Amino acid sequence: MTGSPVLQARGLSMLYGDERALVRAVDEVDLEVPAGQSLAVMGPSGCGKSTLLHLLGGLQRPTGGQVWLAGHRIDTMSERDLARLRRDRIGFVFQAFHLMDELTAVENVELAALLAGQSPGRARKRAMYLLDRVGLADRAAHLPSALSGGQRQRVAIARALSNEPLVVLADEPTGNLDSAATLEVLRLFEELHAAGQTLVVVTHDARIAAVADRVIAMRDGAFADDSQLANAATGTGYGGWR
Amino acid sequence: MQDVVLAMLAKEPAHGYELRSRMRAALGPLGEAMNAGQIYVTLARLGRAGLVTSERAEGLPDRPDRRVYALTPAGQQRVAGWLAEVSWPKPDLTEFHLKLVAAAAARLADPVALVDAQRREVLRRLRDIQRAALDRSVDPVAGLLLEGVVLRLRADLEWLENCERTWTGRDRTGRKAGA
Numbered sequence: 001m002t003g004s005p006v007l008q009a010r011g012l013s014m015l016y017g018d019e020r021a022l023v024r025a026v027d028e029v030d031l032e033v034p035a036g037q038s039l040a041v042m043g044p045s046g047c048g049k050s051t052l053l054h055l056l057g058g059l060q061r062p063t064g065g066q067v068w069l070a071g072h073r074i075d076t077m078s079e080r081d082l083a084r085l086r087r088d089r090i091g092f093v094f095q096a097f098h099l100m101d102e103l104t105a106v107e108n109v110e111l112a113a114l115l116a117g118q119s120p121g122r123a124r125k126r127a128m129y130l131l132d133r134v135g136l137a138d139r140a141a142h143l144p145s146a147l148s149g150g151q152r153q154r155v156a157i158a159r160a161l162s163n164e165p166l167v168v169l170a171d172e173p174t175g176n177l178d179s180a181a182t183l184e185v186l187r188l189f190e191e192l193h194a195a196g197q198t199l200v201v202v203t204h205d206a207r208i209a210a211v212a213d214r215v216i217a218m219r220d221g222a223f224a225d226d227s228q229l230a231n232a233a234t235g236t237g238y239g240g241w242r
Numbered sequence: 243m244q245d246v247v248l249a250m251l252a253k254e255p256a257h258g259y260e261l262r263s264r265m266r267a268a269l270g271p272l273g274e275a276m277n278a279g280q281i282y283v284t285l286a287r288l289g290r291a292g293l294v295t296s297e298r299a300e301g302l303p304d305r306p307d308r309r310v311y312a313l314t315p316a317g318q319q320r321v322a323g324w325l326a327e328v329s330w331p332k333p334d335l336t337e338f339h340l341k342l343v344a345a346a347a348a349r350l351a352d353p354v355a356l357v358d359a360q361r362r363e364v365l366r367r368l369r370d371i372q373r374a375a376l377d378r379s380v381d382p383v384a385g386l387l388l389e390g391v392v393l394r395l396r397a398d399l400e401w402l403e404n405c406e407r408t409w410t411g412r413d414r415t416g417r418k419a420g421a
Contacts, residue, residue, distance in 0.1 A: 206399050210372030225358050
């Protein structure tokens with residue numbers, strides 16, 4: 001389920017500080033993410049994976065190199081175009097959910113569509129469809145404060161899907177979740193992947209590998225290891241049966 | 243294996259295939275690799291040790307899979323002892339640790355490359371187990387076993403990360419230090 005690249009980076013760099021104390025958060029990274037691929041970028045905190053995600057999603061501008069989304073170069077776009085691109089073509093999921101506390105679940109999900117100028121009727125219909133898809137149709141009228149962590153993250157994922165994004169970019173999406181909620185989020189990612197959604201997840205959580213086609217190990221701002229994992233079903237267990 | 247088979251028999255006398263299906267149910271996806279023959283080999287050993295007796299069923303040919311097995315009093319004692327035991331499997335990291343030390347000392351291989359290869363392997367196992375756990379049809383009790391395996395593999399990955407960090411900063415073959 002992979003095709004032409006949705007996301008591409010060439011020589012992507014993000015340097016902080018000056019010559020005396022130069023930090024290479026992202027150090028000349030090349031990356032191609034084909035359509036439909038689910039990619040996990042793993043590494044310890046401070047390895048630069050969050051910065052990488054921000055550069056790929058146009059949340060930060062690189063100090064060097066280039067980023068293309070669906071063939072359009074985005075690192076040189078105007079702030080206005082970039083904001084529109086983020087709203088219309090990219091879905092973001094964050095560790096801390098970033099939901100609006102004063103809006104209900106369905107209002108959080110439909111907000112981006114309303115800002116993009118969609119009619120309230122259509123936006124609501126799509127938001128309800130997405131909440132149903134993440135298993136939260138019956139929580140549509142709840143405020144985030146009335147939802148569990150796992151439910152909030154599922155609302156955030158529904159919101160990320162509202163604009164039918166080219167790619168979903170997730171930063172440590174299971175970082176605040178217990179193991180049952182993590183399982184729910186992984187199942188959701190697995191379903192998105194099966195439906196052909198391109199996914200890039202940066203994480204410390206190796207369980208994400210269960211839903212990834214490809215795992216990149218990142219350290220010191222560079223890719224240390226890039227492995228395509230075969231889509232094998234269960235087999236060799238840890239110890240297994242003796 | 244012997245203790246497990248004995249304990250599974252503690253509830254009531256059973257055919258070998260019943261024991262097997264009880265174990266498979268308890269193990270969930272991890273039970274699929276279980277070999278039917280192992281049960282009968284184990285039952286035969288337990289019989290010779292006087293821990294299990296068996297009776298052939300009326301009018302059927304005398305084959306291990308037709309017999310009904312039961313615990314002897316000695317078998318019951320052994321089960322009670324096993325349940326009270328607190329032994330726990332030790333994950334053996336010594337060999338891998340020494341592999342890194344030896345590889346670096348003899349300049350045979352880059353320890354960090356060895357760590358990378360090992361990480362891929364552990365990640366692959368974790369992925370397989372986690373995929374099994376994602377299946378909604380997994381019974382919650384069998385799911386507990388999968389969760390335990392996932393936790394152990396995550397601990398192994400964390401340790402490998404520490405190995406990598408330490409070896410990256412050292413003098414080693416083939417790569418520049420502190421890259």
